[in-house]
Amino acid sequence: MSRPPITGATRLAGVMGWPVAHSLSPRMHNAAFAALGLDWVYVPFPVRPERLADAVRGLVALGFAGCNATVPHKAALVPLMDELTPIAAATGSVNTIVIRPDGSLLGDSTDGHGFLMDLWAHGVEIGKPANRQGDDHAAAVGPGHRALVIGAGGAARAVVYALAEAGVRVAVVNRTVAHAEALCRLVAAALPKAELSAHPFPEALPRLAADADLIVNTTSLGLHGDADPLPWDPAVPLRPGQVVYDLIYHVRTPFLRLAAAAGAHAIDGLGMLVYQGARSAALWTGHDEAELAHWMEKELTHNDERLR
Ligand SMILES: NC(=O)c1ccc[n+]([C@@H]2O[C@H](COP(=O)([O-])OP(=O)(O)OC[C@H]3O[C@@H](n4cnc5c(N)ncnc54)[C@H](OP(=O)(O)O)[C@@H]3O)[C@@H](O)[C@H]2O)c1
Structure with missing residues (x-):
């Protein structure tokens, strides 16, 4: 599946980690963007812990729409955000940065949402997570x-x-x-x-x-x-x-x-990885989370009989 040519209109997202080379996120995000015809690219960034604040400022300056974070940055991002979602504040962890048009930063943690969504995808009705930003992460059931x-x-x-x-x-x-x-x-x-x-x-x-x-x-x-x-x-x-x-x-x-x-x-845990990523991409792009998750999972599993 090919993506549209990269132009000045292409929107940008990525993942910061140290190391980050092993991350499956670029593969699954770019595959979903291409499959859905979204003019977005997702890039892995190896960011040393001591350069994290510089890297975040750089994302804003470069016009990124958002970024994921993985080990070891999730806790260190918390004080760098302008606002945190309730789960990010409660768990002291940010895996998703949303960069708003005014340059302010919203920190979210989509791992718990991804976990519940995957349970639901497997027919385990423990809690029903909501799909939109601002909703509760899970209704009490x-x-x-x-x-x-x-x-x-x-x-x-x-x-x-x-x-x-x-x-x-x-x-x-x-x-x-x-x-x-x-x-x-x-x-x-x-x-x-x-x-x-x-x-x-x-x-x-x-x-x-x-x-x-x-x-x-x-x-x-x-x-x-x-x-x-x-x-x-x-x-x-x-x-x-x-x-x-x-x-x-x-x-x-x-x-x-x-x-x-x-x-x-x-x-x-593959479905949790997929759904946490789909949630992040939905927050950035406004695109339907379930559709994003469908293409992300397809990308990660089509060659891998070991996991499915
Ligand atoms: N599927 C997904 O989307 C997803 C998302 C996030 C993480 N993960 C996976 O989750 C795993 C944990 O990640 P994390 O960031 O939570 O790691 P972490 O913060 O380093 O926590 C590791 C936990 O494992 C325990 N532990 C480590 N070695 C142990 C041993 N030999 N015996 C008993 N307990 C031991 C630690 O106990 P102590 O407190 O006693 O040290 C601690 O509770 C990783 O494999 C990661 O890839 C998957």
């Missing part, structure tokens, strides 16, 4: 649902916030329990009605696993396949009817294989 989230790092913040906002009770299980406690405090400060609890990994798994409707691995354990320890205790049974989600999308992880073998509904 599913009282009585319980989620067990493994990990308490940056990705866990978005996942726990999105689940709690959707009315789901969340148990956070983490190797360093103090990090899980801090995460619960952070989300509770923004969502005082949220039902959150913090527990040690892996000791708490036997007690919490059976009641969990949804189990989410937000750690990076599994990124190196069988070379990594499991983010789970294999002696603790998983069961049919449970949804097991692994944020990792590069490989089909041993944890997901274990879950599938137990008859659970096993979902990898």
Whole structure:
């Protein structure tokens, strides 16, 4: 699929990271822009942490419409924004910058939205995320649902916030329990009605696993396949009817294989990547998020039978 020639009218977006070469975002955004005939380009920028503020000023000066951010910039962007969406403020994380016509900067975090959208795409009706800027990220549905989230790092913040906002009770299980406690405090400060609890990994798994409707691995354990320890205790049974989600999308992880073998509904993180990106692109372009997501997913999966 070819794109229109780049001219002075072409709109610009991109992603800043350090490193950034591994990012799938340029591929999926440019494919969606081309498929939809949108005169936009999306460029990866390797930005050293100490040059982040300069890079943001440069985007504004160069007339960019917006930019994504990945590791390690998500937290450092927060004080550089003029305004934050509620989830970006609550989680202290920005993965999407919207540059308004007057040059002011809106910081959003679309990871939690991407996570919920992907659950919905897989028929898991835990919370219904809205599609437009300004709407709530998730309407509260599913009282009585319980989620067990493994990990308490940056990705866990978005996942726990999105689940709690959707009315789901969340148990956070983490190797360093103090990090899980801090995460619960952070989300509770923004969502005082949220039902959150913090527990040690892996000791708490036997007690919490059976009641969990949804189990989410937000750690990076599994990124190196069988070379990594499991983010789970294999002696603790998983069961049919449970949804097991692994944020990792590069490989089909041993944890997901274990879950599938137990008859659970096993979902990898590729759809979350797609939907967080589609949300960002929808904010910049005003184009329909579902259409953007369709073409992004097609681009990432058409050559990759491993994941689908
Ligand atoms: N699908 C998507 O769109 C998407 C989006 C964002 C991130 N991700 C993926 O999510 C994963 C996590 O990213 P992140 O930014 O949240 O990382 P992070 O901030 O570094 O957090 C890592 C978490 O993993 C835990 N952990 C690390 N090594 C462990 C071990 N050996 N045993 C037990 N726990 C361990 C850490 O526990 P401690 O607190 O004890 O250190 C921490 O809770 C990455 O694989 C990333 O690619 C996917």
